[in-house]
Amino acid sequence: MKINNFGPSGINPYKRQQNKLDSANAQAKKAADKVEISSxxxxxxxxxxxxxxxxxxxxxxxxxxxxxxxxxxxxxxxKSLLDFYTKN
Known part of the structure; x- marks a missing residue:
């Protein structure tokens, strides 16, 4: 029988989950508010x-x-009156 991946891989599964949350929070903090003025x-x-x-x-x-x-x-x-009435 062959056993692979021996070691402490499943000892602390919450640590991996916390690392994922920390990286997601870091990305959210990097994103800054942006204001754009419309035309x-x-x-x-x-x-x-x-x-x-x-x-x-x-x-x-x-x-x-x-x-x-x-x-x-x-x-x-x-002249202004003439221009106005010839355009309309």
């Missing part, structure tokens, strides 16, 4: 910058209207 969020951030610029322009126009120095360019208004 929609980036667009919203860009929009807020545009809104700030627009708000500054609105404030500038409001001051001009209050001072009476605001002048309308009728040719620009007509």
């Amino acid at each position: 929609a969020a980036k667009e919203m951030q860009q929009t807020s910058k545009i809104d700030q610029q627009r708000q500054a322009r609105v404030e500038e126009l409001r001051v001009q209207v209050e001072n009476g120095s605001y002048k309308v360019n009728p040719k620009e208004v007509a």
Whole structure:
């Protein structure tokens, strides 16, 4: 009769199980949280910058209207209206 694998292989089966759990926990700890900003969020951030610029322009126009120095360019208004209605 031939006997192979003699030795203390089955003495502490819980040790192998604990080693597997420890390695799984180590891998879980290595994985860090990752934050990715979607394209929609980036667009919203860009929009807020545009809104700030627009708000500054609105404030500038409001001051001009209050001072009476605001002048309308009728040719620009007509061109904008024409462009708007020819596109739609």
